[in-house]
Amino acid sequence: MTEPIGNAPAVGGLAPGAAAGGLVPSEPAVTGQSAAPAVNASAEQVGEAAVVESVAASRGPLAMEAVGLNKVFKLGRGAVLQAVRDVSFNLYQGAVIALVGESGSGKSTVAKILAGQERPTSGQVIVDGKPIDVSNSRSFRRYKSQVQYVFQDPFSSLNPVHTVGYDLTRPVRLHQSGVKDVPAAVTALLEQVRLTPAAQFVVKYPHELSGGQRQRVSFARALAAQPTVLLADEPVSMLDVSIRLEMLNLLDDLRTRLSLALLYITHDIASARYFADEVLVMYGGQIVERGPAEDVTQHPAHPYTQLLIASAPDPDNLGSSLRAGNVVVGPGGAIAGKAGNVGPAQVGCPFSNRCPIADDKCRRENPALQLLTPVRAAACWRLDVAASPVASGSN
Amino acid sequence: MAPILEIDDLSVAYRSAGGDVHAVEHVNLTLNAGEVVGLCGESGSGKSTLAYGATRLLRPPALITGGSVRYRGRRITQGGDPADVLTMSNRELARIRWREVAIVFQSAMNALNPVLRVQDQILDAITAHLKMPKHEAREKAATLLDLVGIPRDRLRAYPHELSGGMRQRVMIAMALAADPEVVIMDEPTTALDVVVQRDILAQIVELKETLGFAVLFITHDLSLLLELADRIAVMYAGRLLETGTASAIMREPAHPYTRGLLNSFPSLHGPRRELVGIPGTPPDLRDTLPGCPFIPRCSFTVPACSEVDMSLARPTGTGTNGEGSDRPGLITTDSHLTACPIVTPEEASKEGVLS
Numbered sequence: 001m002t003e004p005i006g007n008a009p010a011v012g013g014l015a016p017g018a019a020a021g022g023l024v025p026s027e028p029a030v031t032g033q034s035a036a037p038a039v040n041a042s043a044e045q046v047g048e049a050a051v052v053e054s055v056a057a058s059r060g061p062l063a064m065e066a067v068g069l070n071k072v073f074k075l076g077r078g079a080v081l082q083a084v085r086d087v088s089f090n091l092y093q094g095a096v097i098a099l100v101g102e103s104g105s106g107k108s109t110v111a112k113i114l115a116g117q118e119r120p121t122s123g124q125v126i127v128d129g130k131p132i133d134v135s136n137s138r139s140f141r142r143y144k145s146q147v148q149y150v151f152q153d154p155f156s157s158l159n160p161v162h163t164v165g166y167d168l169t170r171p172v173r174l175h176q177s178g179v180k181d182v183p184a185a186v187t188a189l190l191e192q193v194r195l196t197p198a199a200q201f202v203v204k205y206p207h208e209l210s211g212g213q214r215q216r217v218s219f220a221r222a223l224a225a226q227p228t229v230l231l232a233d234e235p236v237s238m239l240d241v242s243i244r245l246e247m248l249n250l251l252d253d254l255r256t257r258l259s260l261a262l263l264y265i266t267h268d269i270a271s272a273r274y275f276a277d278e279v280l281v282m283y284g285g286q287i288v289e290r291g292p293a294e295d296v297t298q299h300p301a302h303p304y305t306q307l308l309i310a311s312a313p314d315p316d317n318l319g320s321s322l323r324a325g326n327v328v329v330g331p332g333g334a335i336a337g338k339a340g341n342v343g344p345a346q347v348g349c350p351f352s353n354r355c356p357i358a359d360d361k362c363r364r365e366n367p368a369l370q371l372l373t374p375v376r377a378a379a380c381w382r383l384d385v386a387a388s389p390v391a392s393g394s395n
Numbered sequence: 396m397a398p399i400l401e402i403d404d405l406s407v408a409y410r411s412a413g414g415d416v417h418a419v420e421h422v423n424l425t426l427n428a429g430e431v432v433g434l435c436g437e438s439g440s441g442k443s444t445l446a447y448g449a450t451r452l453l454r455p456p457a458l459i460t461g462g463s464v465r466y467r468g469r470r471i472t473q474g475g476d477p478a479d480v481l482t483m484s485n486r487e488l489a490r491i492r493w494r495e496v497a498i499v500f501q502s503a504m505n506a507l508n509p510v511l512r513v514q515d516q517i518l519d520a521i522t523a524h525l526k527m528p529k530h531e532a533r534e535k536a537a538t539l540l541d542l543v544g545i546p547r548d549r550l551r552a553y554p555h556e557l558s559g560g561m562r563q564r565v566m567i568a569m570a571l572a573a574d575p576e577v578v579i580m581d582e583p584t585t586a587l588d589v590v591v592q593r594d595i596l597a598q599i600v601e602l603k604e605t606l607g608f609a610v611l612f613i614t615h616d617l618s619l620l621l622e623l624a625d626r627i628a629v630m631y632a633g634r635l636l637e638t639g640t641a642s643a644i645m646r647e648p649a650h651p652y653t654r655g656l657l658n659s660f661p662s663l664h665g666p667r668r669e670l671v672g673i674p675g676t677p678p679d680l681r682d683t684l685p686g687c688p689f690i691p692r693c694s695f696t697v698p699a700c701s702e703v704d705m706s707l708a709r710p711t712g713t714g715t716n717g718e719g720s721d722r723p724g725l726i727t728t729d730s731h732l733t734a735c736p737i738v739t740p741e742e743a744s745k746e747g748v749l750s
Contacts, residue, residue, distance in 0.1 A: 212676070241659060245661075268589070269589070270660070270661040313616065
């Protein structure tokens with residue numbers, strides 16, 4: 001069904017996992033006495049991690065590579081939290097990659113690592129063939145202008161005492177040093193995000209703007225640095241449903257016109273279906289499934305993705321299981337149950353303590369991504385059971 | 396189904412130096428015993444103001460400028476006259492609040508006191524509204540947590556030790572403390588992710604089935620309501636634009652605004668459909684322009700739109716519309732009603748709202 005898309009050149013093929021193979025299984029985080037804050041803190045992923053071609057590669061040249069990212073937070077008293085485990089993916093110019101997962105799945109930490117706000121415990125972020133170097137302030141400043149971040153909450157990400165004009169003038173001065181006519185550049189930015197007439201918005205304070213308008217200002221502020229990569233961390237989840245579509249259309253338009261590489265972080269997998277080229281599903285700090293957006297949302301292979309999709313409100317489902325008070329049943333037989341309070345498992349597959357088809361192996365060993373098609377992969381030991389709809393669906 | 400809360404011609408305004416903001420204007424809405432009514436609208440459409448106005452929880456500068464709200468709970472009326480919420484004394488109000496009509500407030504992050512243990516907050520609600528010895532109240536608090544599926548040992552936890560979903564469950568447990576007949580839920584799941592949201596919604600439905608309360612569910616997410624609610628009321632700029640059963644709203648939306656809402660969320664299931672969205676922004680509620688408030692954003696606008704009186708009526712061009720109405724003349728709470736006499740549902744579905 002989607003194989004043809006995968007014929008794109010496999011630019012800078014992904015090599016997830018390989019670098020971090022052969023690791024010591026982690027202790028449960030609470031004890032963690034031997035958990036060194038190095039690569040070794042990662043759980044062992046068994047088997048060779050698959051090299052997945054990205055469908056997004058057909059959109060444009062490689063913009064950024066995340067290679068084997070790990071992030072371990074020390075919680076004190078020897079306890080550690082592995083927020084990101086062996087995450088690798090590429091961003092391409094003009095393509096949207098969606099990072100989907102629940103709160104605490106590590107998706108924002110990944111974005112912060114890409115933005116240089118957090119240092120990975122191990123792994124690299126590579127731009128233009130060079131790993132980023134936060135210790136060199138000049139190159140890091142250049143990196144900062146290449147990679148911009150849009151925050152989730154437009155209500156708190158804009159300083160209430162500064163006007164829109166001030167918010168935009170500063171990054172223009174800082175990042176576009178050649179520009180003589182700064183006000184004209186600010187006007188152009190506002191027009192780019194369709195805040196017109198621009199003169200009217202330049203003098204406004206955040207409290208005078210609606211949520212959607214504030215988020216547009218955030219976009220304009222990010223674009224002021226003339227970035228090649230935009231990291232959008234839940235850019236629409238604080239906005240009304242009716243405004244979301246407009247904002248996503250705006251982002252879509254911007255990435256096409258400016259050929260931005262966009263990382264779209266969301267917990268709303270339905271918007272990822274419409275908006276993204278490739279979807280990466282994260283759970284418990286690791287990528288559990290990835291592939292073309294339409295394919296992943298229509299034929300989810302991993303039990304967690306199946307649960308995520310079965311949980312999304314389905315307006316067409318008028319005789320809903322919800323009204324009957326039933327729990328969700330996913331296409332592969334995954335059942336949500338009332339396990340919402342259970343965090344990811346510390347040993348074995350992170351989803352094993354919520355997964356209806358988990359067996360002993362799942363609880364013991366953490367699976368690596370396995371190829372389903374050249375452009376799709378899922379990290380699950382029981383794909384034969386879980387992904388049976390995929391096999392039949394995509395042929 | 397017997398009506399339990401009847402909101403009749405309610406208007407609420409916020410007094411401000413720049414003139415009154417007409418947040419709710421002439422709204423009629425009936426909640427029947429044991430049903431889930433969804434109230435859907437954008438931020439600033441007046442949906443929360445409507446709910447808080449109907450329970451007299453608004454403070455100045457908000458002012459109820461007209462209408463009436465009748466409550467017909469079993470325990471209050473004993474089959475007699477309904478209680479008029481807007482005219483009752485503070486003592487009568489205190490008897491209705493929490494025991495009869497409870498509210499789950501928006502954003503559980505802020506609605507719980509961060510320096511009090513969960514137990515103390517639940518006990519606070521119980522002792523304020525029910526006469527009960529302390530040990531019984533403790534037992535009650537524990538059973539309430541059982542009800543919403545939180546382990547009892549979490550009673551000693553502080554809110555920051557709970558996940559967002561658990562905090563929301565605590566809020567729901569507190570609302571159910573006095574076995575209310577009406578529970579108003581103001582965006583209870585908006586800040587949660589889909590899996591947790593699903594769990595909580597399933598829990599709400601289950602509790603509703605067992606305990607038999609009616610729910611007024613306020614949200615900006617129409618897709619959620621289509622699945623959850625029995626009936627849906629669509630609110631825009633302080634007015635109801637359309638009411639009907641969930642299936643009527645989904646299958647034959649009569650108001651162009653409803654159509655626009657339906658076209659603006661991406662669907663996961665079924666074929667990809669074209670998303671259109673609604674161009675423009677909601678109007679300033681200080682201006683009271685004649686006619687329909689949706690005129691500036693509507694693609695069907697004709698001159699007659701500015702003379703529409705915004706009362707709800709059957710959609711034009713349909714003889715027998717809406718489920719539960721065999722006789723076209725009779726308007727029940729289940730009737731499909733719209734404030735738009737201009738556009739027929741067929742037109743609305745065919746053309747959509749163009750940008």
